[in-house]
Amino acid sequence: MQKRIFGKTGLEVSIIGFGAIKLPGISKDEAVKIINRALDLGINYIDTARNYRDSEEKVGEVLKDRRNECYVATKSTARDASGLTKDLETSLRNLQTDKIDVYQLHTVSDGDTYKKVMAQGGALEAAKKAKAQGKVDHIGITIHRDLDTMRAAIKSNEFETLMVAYSPLDQEGVEEEIIPMAKEKNMGVVIMKPLSGGLLCLPEPEREKLGKDPIVVGSLRYVVSNPNVTLAIPGMQRMREVEENVTVGNMPKLTDEEVTELLKSLGSMKKEYRYGQVCLRCGYCQPCPQGVVAPTIFRAVDMYKNYPDNLKHLGIELYSSLEIKADDCVECEQCLEKCPAGINIPVRLKQASELFANI
């Protein structure tokens, strides 16, 4: 597994990190097994968050025995100092550690939120205090879409790491200016959603046939071939995902010819992505008070719409398997502001309900 220096943190991290966002979807035993496997295969960076439901607790089950073999990063969506302090104490308990290596202000994705976290009594103040107390070693920030906020955060010199979403689709437009700018400031650059939240992968039956997923491998290689990127943290919840992702850590950079080939094969997907339309399956809209699992419903819709004719049934079967369906949404709109992809979730659920009702 190749390693790189994580900007001004000075940490030497594996170029593939373990994204723990999907751990709530599997049991504690499964989670412990795949995290252990990831560490055995050379991953030394685990990224979780206070609001990834029970992800931190599952990571903590491994850290209690292997804390000195990896760095752990987590995040808080608190905007004020007292909220962040509370979140940090919970994270330390969940992760069974007395120190977080990289503590990130989570989803600071618009100017108002940025102002709140940076203000006196804001979340950054508490993060700095925690750093002075030795509870946190480094402070980072994660931002979706808002390039102005990214620019401001980079220029502020307050953050040692920046996490942005980036893949060959470059859905949030960070490749040209933001990532090089962060690197220029010697920030560690962490890439979330290097597979565009699962958009960049083959349908499971095709992957099974090939024994690996060339789209996944190519996309991850694309991301870590960018010299301004430190590491990518694909979300993992299966052993084969861990093993497949880790292979990329040992591969050389993509050649120009390979990049052209990859982008050509992704060309059709690239055209399909538009802000407000594609669910990144981040799970931030969860939990819904009605129990509606929007990302799974949107996944079923995508499968039905995008898979070849002989595989469309997989989308229908996924939707049929759900106990709580799209029409159980009561349009309370509580999830709306949580969605970093700008999806009008209740409207899209209604469309999903109509789609599957008419098949």
Ligand code: SF4
């Ligand atoms: S709008 Fe629908 S999906 Fe969103 S939280 Fe309300 S009930 Fe759940």
Ligand code: SF4
């Ligand atoms: S609907 Fe939005 S918040 Fe929910 S999983 Fe998809 S992208 Fe994330």
